[in-house]
Amino acid sequence: xxxxxxxxxxxxxxxxxxxxxxxxxxxxxxxxxxxxxxxxxxxxxxxxxxxxxxxxxxxxxxxxxxxxxxxxxxxxxxxxxxxxxxxxxxxxxxxxxxxxxxxxxxxxxxxxxxx
Amino acid sequence: xxxxxxxxxxxxxxxxxxxxxxxxxxxxxxxxxxxxxxxxxxxxxxxxxxxxxxxxxxxxxxxxxxxxxxxxxxxxxxxxxxxxxxxxxxxxxxxxxxxxxxxxxxxxxxxxxx
Numbered sequence: 001x002x003x004x005x006x007x008x009x010x011x012x013x014x015x016x017x018x019x020x021x022x023x024x025x026x027x028x029x030x031x032x033x034x035x036x037x038x039x040x041x042x043x044x045x046x047x048x049x050x051x052x053x054x055x056x057x058x059x060x061x062x063x064x065x066x067x068x069x070x071x072x073x074x075x076x077x078x079x080x081x082x083x084x085x086x087x088x089x090x091x092x093x094x095x096x097x098x099x100x101x102x103x104x105x106x107x108x109x110x111x112x113x114x115x
Numbered sequence: 116x117x118x119x120x121x122x123x124x125x126x127x128x129x130x131x132x133x134x135x136x137x138x139x140x141x142x143x144x145x146x147x148x149x150x151x152x153x154x155x156x157x158x159x160x161x162x163x164x165x166x167x168x169x170x171x172x173x174x175x176x177x178x179x180x181x182x183x184x185x186x187x188x189x190x191x192x193x194x195x196x197x198x199x200x201x202x203x204x205x206x207x208x209x210x211x212x213x214x215x216x217x218x219x220x221x222x223x224x225x226x227x228x229x
Binding site for chain 2 (some may be wrong): 033040041056058101102104105109
């Protein structure tokens, strides 16, 4: 199993450009999450999904959109990138019940710089 | 929103020393998790705790779910250079519903001098 994978690993954007970050998991997890990590700020939840076709806002959703068209994929979009969105983005997933519920598995991250 | 206070923010220790860090909250949590993040990587789960008072070990790591359900502790014994990284606590607040959402601490950066 690959676990949680993220593409791309690195990206540099100019202000105003758009891009989509892809997260894929092969563990049949129902729940998926997007976080951003900034120095001294820990992990902050951007958006999350509790199932295919459903999404919800997290702590810092402004400037981002998400889609969960397939159970194994969770996409994070930036429509018009801003320098404040320079960060490391992590995707995570977990089961919805049973053993291991709440134990989120993380991807390797995408390092995004917006100039 | 809810916050977790994790301390210390950073530690610089000698190889072989023991390490202690903790996480506290103003509200009750049902689950406590401890993660480690190596430089340039994503967080990796170390220990999960589900019951108040629970003490769980993973090799040289031991974590405890506080009796009050408002805190958790992580100890690392006999530190080695590969223990270097950022350690995060995370928890699921009581009454947070069935979304699996976690609250994360701000992390403890550990550096080990050989």
